[in-house]
Amino acid sequence: MLVVIFLRALRAVPFLAASIVFAMGAQAQAVEFRTITIKVGYGPGGGYDQTSRLIARHFGRFLPGNPDIVVQNVPGGGSLKLTKMVLGSEPSDGSVIASVSEAMSYAPVLDPQNANFDPLALQWIGSLVNEPAYCLTAKSSGVDTMDKFLRSDFLIGATGKSSVTYIFAALVKNGLKARFKIVTGFEGTADIELAMQRGEIAGMCGVSSYNISGNRDTLNLIGTFGSGTVAGKEKLIRFSDKIGDTKVREAAALIETTLQFHHPLVVPPGTPKETVEALRKGYMEMVRDPAFLADVGKLSEMTVNATSGEDISRLVSKQLKVDPNVFETARNLVK
Template sequence: MRRFITVACVTSLTILAAAGASAQQAVETFYHGRTLSIVVGHEVGTGYDLYARTVARYLGKHVPGQPTVITQNMVGAAGLASAIWLANVAPRDGSVIATFAHTASVDPLLGASGGKFDPSKFNWIGNLDEVTGTCSFSPEAGIKKIEDLYTKEVLVGAAGAGVGGPLSQSARGVRNLLGMKLKLVQGYKGSADVRLAILRGEVNGVCGIPLSTLKTEWRDDFTSGRIKPLLQLGLNKNPELKDVPHVYDFAKTPEDRQVLDLIFGAQANGRPYAAPPGTPPERVAALRRGFAETIKDPQFVAEAEKLQLDLKPTAGEDVQKLIDRFYAYPPAIVERAKAAVRQD
C-alpha cells in the first residue's frame, strides 16, 4: 500500500510538472513574435510617459517569448480615458497593459468615472514607485509656507476638466479638507502644460505634482527654486522632504485620515501597471514575473538612476491589497471624500 501511495504521489507531481511546463510553453508561444503594448494614459513628456518608455526598453526580454514592447499614448480625462478603455475595449489576451494616474484606482469611489470601470477587476501587474505628491509654488505666489494659504489665495493649474486627475483632486482636497485658499484653473493638457503655465505666470502653483516629476521633467525649475514644494501628499512621509509638512499632519481623527487616504493615499500605487479584466491567468502571471525581473534588471536600474527616476516598486498583489482596503471603507468616509473633490 505504501509503495502504491508513493508511486501515485510521484505520478501526480509528474503530471503537475508537465502541466506547468505545458502552460509555460503556451505562454512563450503566444508572446513569441508578438507586440506587447504599454498604453500610457498621459501625454508625451510626463512622468508616466518617461517611466513607461524606460520599462518598455527592458520588459520584453523578461517575458517568455520575448515580445517586442512598444508604448502608445492615450490622452484624455487626466488618465481616466485609458483606464476606461482598458476595462471595456482593450484586448483581453495579454497583449496590452496600461499605466495611468493613481487616482484612477479610486475614481469610481469618488464619482469621477461614472461607474464605467471597476479597478478591483483589473489584473494589476505591479507598481514602480510610491509617489510623493506635492503642492508646489513659484515665488510669484507670494507664500513662504503652506499655512500662508489660510489667508492668501493662489491660482493652481490642473489637467483636464471635471473631477478626475491627481492635480484637480489634490487641489480640491487641500482646499476643502484643510480650508486653504486655492483657486483651481483647469483645462491644461497635462503636467507639462501646467509647468509652462506657471512659467508664463498664468498660475502660480500646482497640487498633486509628484516629487519624481519635479526632479526629472521639472528639474531646472526645482533645483533653481523656481518651483518649491510646500506640502507633501501621499500615504507616507518622504524623508527627502523632511522639512515640508505632510497632509496627514492636519488630520484630527482616524476618520479624517481615512478620508485623506481616499484622496491622497492611493499615491502609494503611484506608477501602476494593469492588464484588462479577463486576461488569462497564466499570462498575467508571466507579465507579473517579467515586471518583477525588469525592475531588478541592472541595466534598467542604471538607466532609471541616470534619468533620476525614483523607484520604490511593489508587486501586483500588493497593489490589489491596498485598493481592496480603500474599497472597504465605510460609506460615510467615502461620501466625505467624494464631497471634498466634487467639481465646483
C-alpha cells in the same frame, strides 16, 4: 492473457509519463509575447509618459518571447479615458498594457457619475513608486509658504477631476478652506509645468519627487501628502495633519493610500491568468535589474520602491471595504 495485457500496460507507462511531462512543459511555455503597446493615460513629457518609456526599454527582456514594446499616449480625464478603454475595448491578450493614475482605484467612489466601473475588474501588474507627493508652486508666483498657499488667490493646474493632480489639490482646498482655484484640462504634468513657467498658473499638487528633480531651483515645495519621507528632501508639513475634523482627516488618509502604488500598470479584465502572472513576474524582476535601475538614475532622482500587482489588488480591495460614511466624506472633500 492477463499477463500479456499487464506487460503491455507496463511498457506504455514510460510513454504516458513522457506525454504528461511534455504536455506540462508545453503549457508552461504557452505564454509568449510579441509586440506590446504601453498606452499612457496622459500627454507626452510628463511623469507617466517618462516612466512608461523607461519601462518600455527594459520590460521585454523579462517576458517570454522578449517582445518589442512601444508607447502610445492616450490623454484624457486624468487617465479616465484610457481606463474606460481598458475596461471596454482593448484586447485582453497581453498585447496592450495601460499606464493609468492610481486614483482610478477609487475614482468610481469619489466620482461615480463619470467613473462608472469596478476598480477590481482591472488586472494590476505593478507600480514603481511608493512615496509622499507634494504641492508645489513656481518661485515666480510669490506663493512660497504654507500660509500664502492657503490664504492667497491664485490658480492650480490639474488634468482631469479623477486625477491625482485634481484630487489632492481639492483635498487641500476643501479640507483646509484654501482660497486657490483649480483649473483642469491639461494633458499631463509637462503641460502644467509649462503653464507655470508662463505665469498662467501658480502651481500643482499630487506630484512625486522625481517630477521636480530637474528644475528644483525654480520651485517652492509647500507641503506633502502620504506617510514617510523622501531621502535628501527637506521635511515638510503634511497637509492632512493640519485638518482638525477627525472624520475629514480619516477621509484624507484614505485618499492618500493610493500613493503606495504610484504609476501602476494594468491590463484588461479577461486577460488569461497565465498572462497576468507572466507580466507580474517580469515586472518585479525588471525593477530589481541593475541596468533598469541605472537607467532610472539617468532619468531623475526617482527612488524605485515597487509594489507588486498582487499587493495592489489587496490594497484596492481593502480600500473598497471602508465604511461608506468615510467614502461620503471623501467624496465631498474632493468635489
